Amino acid sequence: LQIQHPETVLLPIIVFHSNAGADIITQTALDFWDKGRDREEIKLKHLETSLSQFNNDQSELSLIDDNIIDFFVPFLPLEYRHVTQCVMAEMEGRGLQPDKDVADRVTRDISYVHLSENVFVKSGCMTVASRLNLYL
Known part of the structure; x- marks a missing residue:
C-alpha cells in the first residue's frame, strides 16, 4: 500500500500487537533475574533463538520470515x-x-x-x- 502525493511517496507504518511468544519472553526475563541480571540488560539477540523456534509453529511470527512485517518488538514483563x-x-x-x-x-x-x-x-x-x- 502506497499513498502517493505529488512530491513524496509515504509508506504506512502498521503496528501489529500480539501476545505471541510471551511465555518465552517471560522465561528469558526470569533466567536473567535468576542470574542476578536486570531485565533492562535483555536485548533482542537474547530472544531471537528462542523466538525463532517458536516461530516455526506460530503464524503471527512467520509474518517476519515472509517479509510481511519488518520488526518484532518484544514487550518485557513488568516488575x-x-x-x-x-x-x-x-x-x-x-x-x-x-x-x-x-x-x-x-x-x-x-x-x-x-x-x-x-x-x-x-x-x-x-x-x-x-x-x-x-x-x-
Missing part, C-alpha cells in the same frame, strides 16, 4: 516498581495526589509470574485502574 509507577500515574491522571502507600498496596495485589518472589507481573498495568478503585 513491581513498574506497576507502582503505573498506579501513581493512574492516580495523577484521575486528579488525585499520588500516594506511595496506596500504590504499594495495589501493586502487592497484582498476580505475579514468579510467585515466591513477586518478580514479574502477569498482566502488566492492564488491571491497575480497576484495582485502584478498591483502595480509594
Whole structure:
C-alpha cells in the first residue's frame, strides 16, 4: 500500500500487537533475574533463538520470515516498581495526589509470574485502574 502525493511517496507504518511468544519472553526475563541480571540488560539477540523456534509453529511470527512485517518488538514483563509507577500515574491522571502507600498496596495485589518472589507481573498495568478503585 502506497499513498502517493505529488512530491513524496509515504509508506504506512502498521503496528501489529500480539501476545505471541510471551511465555518465552517471560522465561528469558526470569533466567536473567535468576542470574542476578536486570531485565533492562535483555536485548533482542537474547530472544531471537528462542523466538525463532517458536516461530516455526506460530503464524503471527512467520509474518517476519515472509517479509510481511519488518520488526518484532518484544514487550518485557513488568516488575513491581513498574506497576507502582503505573498506579501513581493512574492516580495523577484521575486528579488525585499520588500516594506511595496506596500504590504499594495495589501493586502487592497484582498476580505475579514468579510467585515466591513477586518478580514479574502477569498482566502488566492492564488491571491497575480497576484495582485502584478498591483502595480509594
